[in-house]
Amino acid sequence: MSETVKHDPNLAPVETPLHRFMSDFSDSMIAMAALAVLLVIVFIALFAPFISPTDPYDLAKVSIFDGKLPPGSVSMDGVTFWLGTDGAGRDLLSSMFYGLRISLGVGVMSGVIALCVGSSIGLIAAYYGGRVDTLIMRIVDIQLSFPAILVALILIAALGKGVDKVIIALVLVQWAYYARTVRGSALVERNKEYLEAATCLGLDNKRILFRHLLPNCLPPLIVVGTVQTAHAISLEATLSFLGVGLPITEPSLGLLIANGFEYMMSGRYWISFFPGIALLITIVSINLVGDQLRDVLNPRLQK
Amino acid sequence: MSDAPTLDVRNLKTHFFTKAGVAKAVDDVSFSFKAGEVVGLVGESGSGKSVTGFSILGLVDPPGRVVSGQVLFKGKDLLTLPKEDLRHLRGNRIAMIFQDPMMTLNPVLRVDTQMVETIKAHDSNVSKADALARARDALGQVGIPAPDERLRSYPHQFSGGMRQRVAIAIALLNKPDLIIADEPTTALDVTIQGQILFEAQKLCRETGTSMIWITHDLAVVAGLADRISVMYGGRIVEQGAINDVLDHPVHPYTRGLLGSVPGHNTRGQRLHQIPGMAPSLLNLPQGCAFQARCPKADDACHTEPAITEPVSGRAIRCVHPHLNADEEIGA
Numbered sequence: 001m002s003e004t005v006k007h008d009p010n011l012a013p014v015e016t017p018l019h020r021f022m023s024d025f026s027d028s029m030i031a032m033a034a035l036a037v038l039l040v041i042v043f044i045a046l047f048a049p050f051i052s053p054t055d056p057y058d059l060a061k062v063s064i065f066d067g068k069l070p071p072g073s074v075s076m077d078g079v080t081f082w083l084g085t086d087g088a089g090r091d092l093l094s095s096m097f098y099g100l101r102i103s104l105g106v107g108v109m110s111g112v113i114a115l116c117v118g119s120s121i122g123l124i125a126a127y128y129g130g131r132v133d134t135l136i137m138r139i140v141d142i143q144l145s146f147p148a149i150l151v152a153l154i155l156i157a158a159l160g161k162g163v164d165k166v167i168i169a170l171v172l173v174q175w176a177y178y179a180r181t182v183r184g185s186a187l188v189e190r191n192k193e194y195l196e197a198a199t200c201l202g203l204d205n206k207r208i209l210f211r212h213l214l215p216n217c218l219p220p221l222i223v224v225g226t227v228q229t230a231h232a233i234s235l236e237a238t239l240s241f242l243g244v245g246l247p248i249t250e251p252s253l254g255l256l257i258a259n260g261f262e263y264m265m266s267g268r269y270w271i272s273f274f275p276g277i278a279l280l281i282t283i284v285s286i287n288l289v290g291d292q293l294r295d296v297l298n299p300r301l302q303k
Numbered sequence: 304m305s306d307a308p309t310l311d312v313r314n315l316k317t318h319f320f321t322k323a324g325v326a327k328a329v330d331d332v333s334f335s336f337k338a339g340e341v342v343g344l345v346g347e348s349g350s351g352k353s354v355t356g357f358s359i360l361g362l363v364d365p366p367g368r369v370v371s372g373q374v375l376f377k378g379k380d381l382l383t384l385p386k387e388d389l390r391h392l393r394g395n396r397i398a399m400i401f402q403d404p405m406m407t408l409n410p411v412l413r414v415d416t417q418m419v420e421t422i423k424a425h426d427s428n429v430s431k432a433d434a435l436a437r438a439r440d441a442l443g444q445v446g447i448p449a450p451d452e453r454l455r456s457y458p459h460q461f462s463g464g465m466r467q468r469v470a471i472a473i474a475l476l477n478k479p480d481l482i483i484a485d486e487p488t489t490a491l492d493v494t495i496q497g498q499i500l501f502e503a504q505k506l507c508r509e510t511g512t513s514m515i516w517i518t519h520d521l522a523v524v525a526g527l528a529d530r531i532s533v534m535y536g537g538r539i540v541e542q543g544a545i546n547d548v549l550d551h552p553v554h555p556y557t558r559g560l561l562g563s564v565p566g567h568n569t570r571g572q573r574l575h576q577i578p579g580m581a582p583s584l585l586n587l588p589q590g591c592a593f594q595a596r597c598p599k600a601d602d603a604c605h606t607e608p609a610i611t612e613p614v615s616g617r618a619i620r621c622v623h624p625h626l627n628a629d630e631e632i633g634a
Contacts, residue, residue: 192406193401193403193406193407194406194407194408194409194410196362196401196407197399197401197407197408197470198409199362199393200360200362200393200394200398200399200401201393201394201398201420201421201424201473202390202391202392202393202394202395202421202424202425203394203420203421203424204390204424207420207424211412211420212409212412215409215411215412216409216410216411218411
C-alpha cells in the first residue's frame with residue numbers, strides 16, 4: 001500500500017509555501033543585501049561582549065586622558081580607537097556595539113509584545129464585531145490621531161524612567177497599529193466559509209480565533225511587524241536622545257548620539273556621527289526587508 | 304431504533320430584518336424525520352433552503368433572526384438551548400457540510416490538525432494517537448486512498464472532490480445523528496458527484512445517521528432521499544415520500560419543476576419552463592407565493608393556503624392541487 005502511495009497522481013510534488021516565499025524574496029538584490037546587513041547587525045548585537053575591542057563600561061580600563069580622540073587614534077595603552085573615543089575616553093566602536101544591543105533589544109522586545117497584545121485585541125474586535133469592535137477601534141483611532149512621540153513622552157513622564165518603562169511606553173504606542181492591521185484582514189477572513197465551517201464543527205471561540213483566524217491574518221502582520229520594530233527602535237533612540245528614554249546606565253544608540261551632541265560644534269563630529277550612521281543603517285535595512293516582505297506577501301502583486 | 308423523530312422542526316420562522324423591509328426567508332416550515340432517513344430539501348435559489356439549515360444549527364447571522372417555532376432534536380428544543388450546550392451539539396451530534404469544498408477547509412492548517420481539533424473540541428480526554436486513528440478511519444470511510452499520507456497534506460494539495468470528501472469525513476468524525484448537507488455536490492463535476500452521493504447513501508444506511516440534503520437538483524434527490532420537501536418563497540409547498548412526490552406531484556410548483564427536467568420522451572421538443580421569476584422575499588404577494596406564476600391561480604390564492612393532506616402521507620400548501628393523476632405533468 002505504502003509503495004503505491006508515492007505514485008498517487010493527486011500527490012504531485014508541490015512547491016511548499018516556504019520554498020516559494022524564499023525564492024520570491026531573493027528576487028530583489030537590494031532586499032538580500034539589506035537582509036545580510038541586518039543579520040550582521042543582529043550578530044553584533046547578540047555577541048557584543050565578545051567582539052568589542054574593549055569593554056567601554058569597565059571603569060578600570062577607561063582613561064579620561066583618552067577622551068575625545070579622533071578616529072584611528074592609538075591610546076596610551078596601545079589600543080587603536082577605530083572610530084575615536086567619546087568625552088570620557090571610551091572606545092566609540094565598542095560603545096556602539098553595546099548600544100546596538102540595547103537599542104535592538106528594546107525595539108524587538110516592545111515590537112513582539114505590541115504584536116501579541118495588538119493582534120489579540122484586533123482579532124477580538126473583528127470576530128465579535130458590533131459594540132466591542134466600535135469601542136476598540138475608536139480607542140485605536142484616538143490614539144493614532146496623536147503623534148507617536150507625543151504619546152510616548154506623556155507615558156514616560158507618567159511612568160518614570162527605566163528599561164521596562166520605555167518598553168511599556170513603546171508597547172502602548174504601537175499596539176494600535178497591529179490591532180488595526182489584524183482587524184482589517186480578520187474582517188475579510190471572518191466571512192470566509194472555513195470559519196463558518198469551524199463554527200459548525202462546534203469549536204470554541206478561543207480555538208477559532210487563534211488557531212483558525214490568526215494564522216490566516218499573518219502575512220500583513222509580518223510586514224507591519226518589521227516596519228513597526230524599526231519604528232520602535234527609532235522612537236526609543238529619539239526618547240533617549242531627548243534624555244527621557246533609557247537611563248544613563250543603559251546607553252543605547254540614542255544616548256550615544258546625545259552624548260556627542262555637545263561636541264558637534266567644536267569639530268568632534270565622530271562621537272555623534274557614527275552612532276547616528278549605525279542607527280540609520282539598522283532602520284533602513286529593517287525597512288528594506290519589510291518592503292520586500294510586503295511585496296512578496298501581497299497577493300495582488302503575485303506573479 | 305425508536306420511532307421518535309431525530310429531528311422535529313415545528314412552525315419555524317426565520318426573518319431577515321433589512322432596511323428594505325422584512326424578508327421572510329423561512330416562513331412556517333415544519334418537517335420531521337427518523338433516524339437513518341434522508342430528506343431532500345429542494346427549491347430554487349432564494350427559496351429558504353439554506354437558511355432552514357442554518358436555523359436548525361442556530362447559526363443565522365444578523366440581521367436575520369429565528370422569530371418563532373421549535374427545532375426539537377431528540378426532544379430538546381435547539382432554539383432555547385444555552386449557547387454552550389448548542390456548541391457541543393454542533394460538529395458532535397449535528398454536523399454540516401457546505402457547498403464549496405474549496406472554501407470550507409482552513410487553507411493554512413494540515414488536514415490532520417483540523418480533524419484532531421474537531422475531535423478534541425468535543426472530548427478533550429481523547430489522546431492524540433486515538434484522535435489520529437479516528438481521523439484516518441473517517442478518511443478511509445469516505446473513500447480517500449492512502450489516508451495516512453493524506454492526513455499530512457494541506458487542503459491545497461487536494462482536488463475539489465477529494466476536499467469535499469475530507470469535509471464529509473470531518474463531519475463524520477464524531478458519528479453525528481444528523482448531517483445537514485448544503486448543496487455539497489453542486490460545485491463538483493458529475494462523476495465525483497455520483498461517487499459522493501454513493502458514499503453518503505452508504506454511510507446513512509450503515510451508521511443510522513439522518514441527513515438533510517439541501518439541493519436544487521431533483522435528479523440528485525431522486526436517487527438519494529427517502530422523503531422530499533419542496534420549498535418555494537420560504538415555505539414548504541409539498542412534502543412526502545420521494546417516489547410519490549416525483550411520480551405524482553400535486554402542487555403546481557412541483558409539477559412545474561418536474562416538467563422542466565428534460566426526459567427521454569420529450570426529446571426534440573421545447574423544454575417546459577415555469578413562467579416568470581422567483582419573487583423577491585421582501586415583496587411576497589398576499590397568500591400563496593406562487594400565484595403569479597401558477598397556471599391555476601385565481602382569487603382564492605390571495606388568502607394564505609393552509610397545509611392540507613389530500614393524499615395520505617403528503618402535505619401540501621395549495622388550494623388548487625392537481626389530484627387527477629392523469630393530468631400531464633407541466634401542463
